[in-house]
Amino acid sequence: MSAPVQTSRWKAIVLRHETALLAVVVIEWLCFNAIGPRFGSLDNTFDILRHSVEIGLLALVMTPVILTGGIDLSVGSLLGLCAILFGKLWRDAGLSPLTAGGCTLVIGALAGGLNAGLITGLRLPPLIVTLGTYSLFRGLAEAITRGADTFTNFPASFLFLGQERWLGLPTQAWLFGAVAAGVWLLVHRTTFGRSFRAIGFSPEGARYAGLPVQRRLTLVYVLAGVIAALAAVIYTARLGQAKADAATGYELFAITAVVLGGTSIFGGVGTVHGTLLGVAAIAVLNNGLVHARQPREVAGMLTGALLLLALSGSVAPKLWAAWRARSRPSPPPTPSSTTS
Amino acid sequence: MNRYFRELSVAGALLLVLAVMAIFAPGFFQPQPLLSLATREAPTLVVACGMALVIIGRQIDISVGSQFAVCSVCAGLLAAQNVPTALVALAAVTLGAGLGAINGLLVAGLRLPSIVVTLATMVTWREALRWQRQGAFVNLPDSLQWLGLSQSAGQWTLVGLAVALLAVLAYVTRHISAGRLVYAVGTDAEAARLAGIRPQVVTFGTFVLLGTLTGLAAMMNVVQSPQVDPKSGTGLELKAIAAVVVGGVAISGGRGRLWGVFAGLLLLACVAPALTHLHVEAYWEKAIQGAIILLAVVADGVRSRKSNR
């Protein structure tokens, strides 16, 4: 169409949250590259990729959860529980890593189903349900291992998944890519994603439109469970061991990545590519700070601060407008309109 | 249905646990271990009272564990400099109030969702503390140990202080206008605004109060041991929220009583020692606490579905 429409569309793309976030990632990259010479190397890039796969997977499935207006605080604990159960199935039940992995995914689905059942069946708030299972899953992991048992000495064929390369890329990156593509298509190109948004904006409105709200919510939480289990297997393969405290606090990183990526914590608004950029921003920051010889804690601190900053930034324009509206004095009445 | 049903059912569950213990493990009822248990849980009770108010106001704060650790470490560092105990306590409480105010400003001032705000502050404070201390404990001077573990007078003081605070807050939430405003805001913030209440101020107030109580709880904890662990308070938020939810405070705000929270906390506090006495491994504690939270929420869910019919 006409030129003004074109420019406004360009403006809209430039002003988009995702574009700003991409700029942040690029700036981070350039800064750290200037500080540490080894940072930009291929090895280190792969290292960043390997380290961000598990959090990335959790963030990917957290996106549809938050799109529906929910939250899942239990994914980190579930990752820990699944890692333990995977180890148990392999070492004590004598299953091959492949079979054990398959069983772990089923367990993840069941755990997600527990969340889903409580949230949809009894209409309980996701926040408190997943806070309960957050405690339950981690507690089960501790109980099973008696707080001390760890699983190690996995066969090399299994560790290949987490520590080697396949077709030039870290093996798990292929899995991550596949999941990312799948979630992207699910959210942005199918009626499922459309339903998630509708539910996030207005659960009652979605129900009155004949959308299967309960089934969609079930899907979202079960998917979160399955992918958390997948992340558990990859995590175990990357570290070569499974412990009860695996992935403590990962739910925070996942939520941070999602919110940083522009998804509204109130539901309805958000994109999967935004989440991927959010994951990248956090992963590059973490890795870069290590290369800049900063302790790991600084990265954790900055992640928390970054989340607050992103949240504040997302409401700043609204608040600014409200403040301006309040502080502007009302002009005197125009005499022309009086009718006395 | 009886309007105290929820509180009574928690009290009933508590009595049941105690009855089971009386039959199968009478060793549980020894005065000194029970007093020690009460002393250990006193700080949690103080935090849970503040948490109850925040949740009644339809918010949540999961950063109290980190606030607790920050206050504990700072109190310990001050005490190590031989600052008088009263000043140390004052500093801990003030610091807690300040940390609570930061959450309150972000939630009430910027209208951000409290779960995410406090998730962020939880990590920020915890990591900042780890960075600062690098895991090192703070050794406390003997002068701070006047309420030490072995002295039962000190233990009674701590328990008495916590229960007195509970009583005061229970009175305030029932009979003082400011306490009722929290319920009003929790049940419907927009209606509160239309009624001339300033919900943001009330919300801010509950966060500051929770921070203050957390600071006090930290102080109550510091005087119990010769060292301060920078990791102290890990999981405190969960214990407090569990006590509040089990005690019948609706997570959706506006409903609940502090006496119920007290009963909820006692119930949860009995789990670990009960497990030991019943020869169940203590590793199950966390899982059982999670299950109790879920059970309480499920019970509330089933009840509210029935009453809506």
Next chain:
Amino acid sequence: MSAAPLLELRAVAKSFGGARALRGVDFTLQAGEVHALLGENGAGKSTLIKIVTGAHQPDAGTLAVGGERLSHLTPAKARALGIACIYQQPALFPDLTVAENIGLRLEAGTSLRTIDWAARGARALELLRRLGAEIEPDAEVRSLSMPEQQLVEIACALGAGARIVIMDEPTASLTQKEQHLLFTVVRDLRASGVGVIYISHRLEEIFALADRVTVLRDGESVGTHPVSSINEAGLIRLMVGREMTQIYPPGEATLGAPVLSLRGVGCTASGVHGVSLEVRAGEILGLAGLVGAGRTELARVLFGLTPADAGTIELNGEPVVLRSPQAAVAHGLAYVPEDRRRHGVVLEMPIAENMTMAVHRRMFPGAWLRFGAERSLALDYIRDLAVKCTGPDAAGGSLSGGNQQKVSLARWLATRPKVLILDEPTQGVDVGAKGEIHKIVRRLAQEGLAVLLISSDLPEVLGMSDRIGIMRGGTITAVLPGNADAPTVMSAALGQSEKGAA
């Protein structure tokens, strides 16, 4: 009157973002008068009210109460000045008791004062008795019905000794008896020197109650008139700015086979029982009844939102089980709900996405979105139903009430239903859009759709229906012919004819 008016607004203006809600409105309210405020939806009535109650700050203009000019009005200040507002949806605290709700509004003092629960209860009881309301002060507000909640609101206003009482469509959900009670209360207030601002879409109420009427149109006042010097047609002309010749389109129904037949349908949870009914293709069956008679509840049963647990439902002669909205949609039922902002349209989503929301399965085989097909469907309906919007990408919330209703209707027409249930399709819709919606519904019936029309607007039921079903106490008590007159329908709804027969 020589004294300064109770309330005086001069050249008040207010914008939200780019939209100008009020553009220089003058309004005065005298003590001891009922001043009706009238206007199409989106004319600026609610904005005006929110400025008077201090919920919004005007961008320009002045506001004076009792001759005293106020610069920065807050809800608390407005309350202190004796301004009370009774909202359509009472702004009460559902988890608190009636006494506490009243106490919170009325008791002055610092937030550190002690609460005297006995005095609170006594005061609440006294105020409620003055209104003739049988409500326990100890009851939780969530357990009250909507009209009871309104009475609690009015009790608050009474107790506050309000000088200015604003009533925003107070009768929208009241039964006839409660309406009369309310009118008595309003007249008592007026007699005691209170100024009442009365907002309503029902013209007959304005003529029954008001002294003066101000009409708003597009954020401007188009005149204030004594009620005695104007008639209904004149008011409608002022509201729409043009003469409305005939509101209800003529109907020549050619009835086909029965599409929907109910036999003894009931649902314990929602209080519907023993409903037997038949709707034919091409027929508009009006459902009249008082609020709480079970009409919306019946619609919810049919649409599977609260599934039936008794009786049989037949569609085209086949018995069907409707356990969920999805099942109802699959069987060709469509339900345009009463509350369009909460249920009818997802306000934040584009029009196009709203319109295809109920046809995901047919529009998007294999769950893959087809944006082109969606857009063309939306454009078709925007044209067919004359939806006023900037395009299919406009958010549902950016439309006026009537156009939102059209989007909600389009969503259900897209399902190609056999039975269309309309629940208060023109409530809160401006007069112009109301006529258009009537025409659309009539056309759909002529195309062979079976329509179940629930409406509390008696002229609408009478003007549109081929037959009129009367609901009372959760069941159908009578089916009257479409040419029944208003008194017959009203007395049937009130149960008077039955009383005579018994």
